[in-house]
Amino acid sequence: MFLPEGSKDDIGQVVANRFKVFETFRQVALSRNYTEISTPLVEYADTFTNDHVGMSLQNMLKWFNRDGAIEVLRPDWTTSISRALTNHHMDQHKWAYHGSIFRQEIPGVESRQVGIEIVQLPALLGESECLFLAYEFLNQLQINDVIVELGHTGIFEEWVTKLNLSEEQVDRLRNAMHDKRKDEVYEIAKQNGHEKEAEVLATLVDAYGPFEMIDEYFDRWEDQPKLISILKHIKQLGMTLRNIGIEDLIIDLGRVKNLPYYTGTLFRGFLKQNGATCFSGGRYDKLYDRYQLVTSAVGIAFDVDILAEQIRPEMKMEKICIIANDETLAYAEKHRQSLTNKIVDIRYDIPKTNQYDEMLIIMKKDDNKWEVTSYED
Numbered sequence: 006m007f008l009p010e011g012s013k014d015d016i017g018q019v020v021a022n023r024f025k026v027f028e029t030f031r032q033v034a035l036s037r038n039y040t041e042i043s044t045p046l047v048e049y050a051d052t053f054t055n056d057h058v059g060m061s062l063q064n065m066l067k068w069f070n071r072d073g074a075i076e077v078l079r080p081d082w083t084t085s086i087s088r089a090l091t092n093h094h095m096d097q098h099k100w101a102y103h104g105s106i107f108r109q110e111i112p113g114v115e116s117r118q119v120g121i122e123i124v125q126l127p128a129l130l131g132e133s134e135c136l137f138l139a140y141e142f143l144n145q146l147q148i149n150d151v152i153v154e155l156g157h158t159g160i161f162e163e164w165v166t167k168l169n170l171s172e173e174q175v176d177r178l179r180n181a182m183h184d185k186r187k188d189e190v191y192e193i194a195k196q197n198g199h200e201k202e203a204e205v206l207a208t209l210v211d212a213y214g215p216f217e218m219i220d221e222y223f224d225r226w227e228d229q230p231k232l233i234s235i236l237k238h239i240k241q242l243g244m245t246l247r248n249i250g251i252e253d254l255i256i257d258l259g260r261v262k263n264l265p266y267y268t269g270t271l272f273r274g275f276l277k278q279n280g281a282t283c284f285s286g287g288r289y290d291k292l293y294d295r296y297q298l299v300t301s302a303v304g305i306a307f308d309v310d311i312l313a314e315q316i317r318p319e320m321k322m323e324k325i326c327i328i329a330n331d332e333t334l335a336y337a338e339k340h341r342q343s344l345t346n347k348i349v350d351i352r353y354d355i356p357k358t359n360q361y362d363e364m365l366i367i368m369k370k371d372d373n374k375w376e377v378t379s380y381e382d
């Protein structure tokens with residue numbers, strides 16, 4: 006039997022590690038007063054593709070339902086939670102979730118996330134909370150070598166308004182910017198004759214580095230109040246993170262949104278070991294506009310599969326095998342319960358591999374009682 010391309014079965018340690026990530030996340034989120042939320046796996050495509058969200062149908066797993074409407078497997082938690090929350094009271098601010106999302110551009114199509122969404126909290130509080138939680142969660146998983154990157158959608162978008170480009174040109178520009186293709190950024194940006202602004206935009210491609218670099222840009226953009234207020238916000242967030250001990254902090258001022266709904270601060274976490282993105286998130290206030298709700302919203306999602314790969318094996322527990330038969334099975338189970346903090350297996354056959362630290366066998370004594378003795382072969 007075959008599986009569709011990208012799909013795979015997982016066995017043993019991978020599955021165990023994933024559960025460790027899920028469990029640790031739940032415990033951290035609950036201790037920070039999050040309420041758990043779950044949305045259905047199957048939703049209408051329109052929930053994600055309407056103008057307020059703007060995700061592309063192309064990458065979704067989709068089909069027509071009986072009435073001819075397009076349904077999809079959940080491609081994004083953030084959007085489906087915003088749909089769900091508008092039908093609920095908004096007096097709870099902090100929401101936590103865990104489960105799969107499906108996007109065709111992700112290798113394997115299915116990927117597992119744990120994440121949080123925070124609504125209607127002041128900007129700095131909500132954004133810091135996302136990264137405070139990230140810090141606590143990763144510490145608990147003993148994953149310490151992570152670089153936190155801060156960015157903001159507003160910097161690129163502000164420069165772009167000066168260029169008089171069509172929507173299609175802006176999309177191409179955003180993609181070139183995302184891939185840090187500097188020459189292409191310049192070429193697209195100057196298409197309507199704004200060469201000076203195009204040059205500045207091209208230099209934004211290189212505007213990444215250690216957090217302290219932000220001070221340079223206060224001088225460079227001193228005559229641009231919008232950009233200065235964005236810089237002040239990023240700086241304040243960065244200083245707050247520094248104050249709780251997040252040392253590995255970088256900025257990318259040329260960062261563009263990787264999901265269409267972002268409207269402000271963006272953050273990502275990279276594993277130092279291999280550069281993989283282990284979390285990603287940001288501000289998306291506009292997602293609630295279509296429900297005529299004035300809301301501030303920010304969130305972060307962690308890639309469970311990437312984190313699971315980093316988990317160190319648990320302390321090894323002693324592994325015992327009790328050899329039983331139909332007659333001694335119940336006694337074996339009772340004995341198993343008395344062996345705490347050990348992995349205990351019951352088998353009828355005598356295992357050929359030496360995967361157990363100890364093997365026990367149940368023998369009948371003269372007085373018709375049972376006795377557990379060590380099995381030696």
Ligand SMILES: N[C@@H](Cc1c[nH]c[nH+]1)C(=O)O
Nearest residue numbers: 083285286287304305306
């Ligand atoms: N949904 C985003 C992460 C996020 C959560 N909240 C805001 N952003 C993602 O899948 O990358």
